Amino acid sequence: MNPAHIARCAQLAMVLEVSATPKPGNIDRDHNYTDTRFEHFLASAVGVYPVLEKAASSSSGVGSFIRHAVLESVRWQKGGNTHFGAFILLIPLVMAGGACGDTACLREKVRRVVKETTVGDAVELYRAFYDAKVKVKPVDDFSLGDRDSIDKIKKRGLTLFDMMEMSAGYDIIAEEWVNGFQKTFWCARMVREKIKTRSINDAVVLTFMEILSENKDTFIQAKFDREKAEDVSKRAGEILKKVGGDIEVMRSDLNAFDRELLYEGVNPGSTADIIIAGLFVALFGGMRF
Amino acid sequence: MNPAHIARCAQLAMVLEVSATPKPGNIDRDHNYTDTRFEHFLASAVGVYPVLEKAASSSSGVGSFIRHAVLESVRWQKGGNTHFGAFILLIPLVMAGGACGDTACLREKVRRVVKETTVGDAVELYRAFYDAKVKVKPVDDFSLGDRDSIDKIKKRGLTLFDMMEMSAGYDIIAEEWVNGFQKTFWCARMVREKIKTRSINDAVVLTFMEILSENKDTFIQAKFDREKAEDVSKRAGEILKKVGGDIEVMRSDLNAFDRELLYEGVNPGSTADIIIAGLFVALFGGMRF
Secondary structure, eight states: OOHHHHHHHHHHHHHHHHHSSOOTTSOBTTBOOSSOOHHHHHHHHHHTHHHHHHHTTOSSOHHHHHHHHHHHHHHSOSSOOSSHHHHHHHHHHHHHHTTOSSHHHHHHHHHHHHHTOOHHHHHHHHHHHHHHTOOOOOBTTBOTTOHHHHHHHHHHTOOHHHHHHHHTTTOHHHHHHHTTSHHHHHHHHHHHHHTTTSOHHHHHHHHHHHHHHHSOOHHHHHHSOHHHHHHHHHHHHHHHHHHTTOHHHHHHHHHHHHHHHHHHTOOOHHHHHHHHHHHHHHHHTTOOO | OOHHHHHHHHHHHHHHHHHSSOOTTSOBTTBOOSSOOHHHHHHHHHHTHHHHHHHTTOSSOHHHHHHHHHHHHHHSOSSOOSSHHHHHHHHHHHHHHTTOSSHHHHHHHHHHHHHTOOHHHHHHHHHHHHHHTOOOOOBTTBOTTOHHHHHHHHHHTOOHHHHHHHHTTTOHHHHHHHTTSHHHHHHHHHHHHHTTTSOHHHHHHHHHHHHHHHSOOHHHHHHSOHHHHHHHHHHHHHHHHHHTTOHHHHHHHHHHHHHHHHHHTOOOHHHHHHHHHHHHHHHHTTOOO
16 A cells, blocks of 8 residues: 555554543543643654655664654654554554555565564664663563663574564563564454444544453553553453443443543553554554544 | 655644644534544544645645645545635645745745635635535635636636635635735744743643634634624633633633533634644744643
8 A cells, every 4th residue: 555545544543542532541632641741642643654654665674663753753742752662563564554455465464574573673673762761671681772782682683573572471562563463453353343333432442441451551560560450451341341331331430440540650551552553454444434 | 844844744733723622612622513523633634644745845736735635634534524724724834834944934935825826726726615515605706616616717817816815804714815824923923932831732722712802703704694703702802801811710711612602503613724824833933842
C-alpha cells in the first residue's frame, strides 16, 4: 500500500488510542499526568509522520526508524516520552504494510521484518533509549543508554530480534516481536468486531479492558512488581465479568478503577501500545467509522 | 519551510482546535453531534495530509487543493463535512508557508496567493461545495453546487478572490481572504500570549471566546439569522467580562453556555475555522507546548 496511506493509518491509530476514554490509569482525552498531557500525545502522533512514511517504503532499518521516530516525537512537544513502546510495534508493522495489500500479507511480512533485524538495529534501539531517557528494565546485563552495553551488543553479535527474544518473558512488546504480533492482530479483530455495534471510543475502551484482563501489563510490572500487574489484570477482569461487556453499565466501575490507578501512578502503558498497533492493523485493513 | 513540516503544522492545528474544550456550541473532545463526532474531525485532520503537503510546495491551484482536501477528508471518516471552512483558510496559508521562513513573510505571501486566484479556482471551489454537499448561503445569484452557477462564473470571468469579495460582508471566512487574514494573525498572537501562563487547551478556549465576543459568527448567521449571531457574541462577551479571563472562574458559565448552544443546534463554526487558521500560524511561527 502506498506509504502516505500507511503513515496516516499509523497516525490515526495513535490519535484514536489516546483519545479513547476512560482507559484506566492512562492518559486519555479527559485525563492528564502532571507533565505529560493529552495534547503531547496528539503532537507526537502528528509530528512523526515523515518517519512513518519513509519507513513504509523501506525494507530495512527498523532500529534507526524507531530512534528517529522518538527524536521527531520529542521535537514536536514538551511532554517527554509518549510513544516509545508504540513505535517498537508500529515501525515493523508500517514497514511490512508498505510491501503488502492485505492483512494476511501484513501478518507474514511483519514476522520477516523483525526476524531480519541486525546488530545495527539493536544498537540504534539502545541509542534511542538513551535519546529518550526511557527508564525500562534492562535486558539481561545491558543497562539501557549505557555506551558499554552497545559495545557488548556488538561484541556478542546480537540482533534486535535476539534482544527481543531475551526480553520476551517479561515484556509483552518484545513478546509481540517473537510471537508474530499475536495480541496486535487479535486486538485488530476485536476492535473491528465491536465497532459494528459501538462507537470507536467504546470499542477501543472495551478491547483495552479485555487485553488488560487477559495479560498482565509488563510496564506496570517493571515499574512496580509482578503482583501489582497481576492485581490490575484481575480487577479489569472482574469489571468485565460483572457487566458482561455493556460499557454503559460498566462506566461507573471503569471510572472508579481509572481514578484509583491514576492516584497510585499505575499506568498500563504496554496495553496502550498493543491497542495502537491493533488499531493500525484495523485501519490498514480498511476499518472506517 | 519544508512541505512536510507545514503539513504537520496544519494537521496539528486542526487536531488541537477540535480537542479544546469547552468551545460553546461546537464539537470538542467532550461533545459530539448526533452524526458527526470528535473522532471524525481527528480522522479528517489526519487523512488530509498529502493534500496539505502538496499544496505547501505549489504556487497555484488554491481551488483544486481545497476541493481535494474536502474529498480526502470524507474518504477517511463517515461524519460528513468537518473542515470545509477551515480548508478555505488553511490551503492558502499552507501554500504561502511553503514559500516562507517566518510569519512576516507568511502574512505578505498569503495576501498574494489569494489575490492571484483564477476563474478556475472559483469553479473548483463550487465543485467542492457540490462534492461535500455543504449548505451555505449562495454568493450573489450563484447557487452552490449548481452547474449553472459554474457556467455563470466562467461567463463573468470571476476569480475566487472576486467571489470572496462578494461574500465578505456576510462571511468572516471570505472577509479573511479580503482583509489579509487579520483575525487569523490576531488569533495566532493571542494563543501564543496566553500559552505563556495557561495550558494549550485553555489558551484556545479563551481565544475562541474572545473572537466570538468581538465578531458575530457568520455560520450562525447563515443558519439562523443576524440577531441570533449577535446575541451569541453578546453572551460570550458577558461571560468574558464577568470573570476577567480567568478560565477556572469562567468554567461553570462556559459549560452552561455550551449546553444551551448545543441544545439549540447553534454552532459557531466560522469562529472554529479562524482558530484553526490561527493555530496554524502560531505553530508555523514555532509555538511549542
